[in-house]
Amino acid sequence: MDLMSIKQISPDQVIFWHWGPISLNATILFTWAVMALMVLGSWLITRRLSTDVHLSRWQNLLEVVVNGMRNEIRDISRQKPDPYLYFVGTLFLFILVPNILSVIPGFITPTASLSTTAGLAICVFAAVPIYGIMSRGLPGYLRQYLEPTVFMLPFNVIGELSRTLALAVRLFGNMMSGTKIVAILLAITPLVFPVVMHALGLLTGVIQAYIFAVLAMVYIASATRAQQQTRREHKNNERKGENS
């Protein structure tokens, strides 16, 4: 809370260093820090993987995390998790790690900036048609916009855009409100109460990371899965027709 004054609602406004048109603000700096931490940590851990009974505790941690993500993705999408694990898992970890690190004094989570969350939401916005076209082909993907009737086309398009906006603003609003509430409470009751709100912020951060990943997975699954279901229904109907 030392870096951001109460008047600044985004870490974009905290500028450490600038040279001409280029400026280094807190969002970019802490995003780089988190990226370096995650890449370095996973490189250090995966350097010596063992298939033995004895494994290092860090490898155990990563296995638990990756296995949990795979199970969640399998439950939500009812498909094989491997094609989605890289994208959705990266989103989850990239939001989770800075949200947890935000208890460190002086660290401003980059997810409290609308630029970061908008970037992540645009990644989801681009990933949905990519996965949809990969699994159903271009005509099959475009047909889902006309799903109930042709008149629903504008609403489907607007829904696609508005859910991207909602993804970005939801994560930004939650993380920003966490930091802002702690900052306001520091001015009112500075003794113990901000610590409680910080702990609550930890919980919110983990839940928001989970929800962002789950929603991304749900959107991708809805673009890839629909045809398989209709195909199954067709088969069932044909079978019923044969029987009767």
Place this chain on the structure above:
Amino acid sequence: MDSISLIGMASVITAGLTIGIGAIGPALGEGRSVAQALSALAQQPDEANRITRTLFVGLAMIESTAIYAFVVSMILLFANPFWDYVVSNAGG
């Protein structure tokens, strides 16, 4: 009344109204969904995992409307464009 105090007063009152009224709907919705989820959990404890996950996702979707109201009120309080415009005009 000059425009600075008018804009300041309107911003503060509107910020309070925004978050106050904007929190009513999501609070009702969240309470209703949690109550339904609890009764579903009591009826089907085996499905606890799926119900809880759906509940959390649904709560986040409902809560996001309150978050929008909160973001608007924060912008009105801390990053008000009209306020900045008037202050920069008065200063320059």
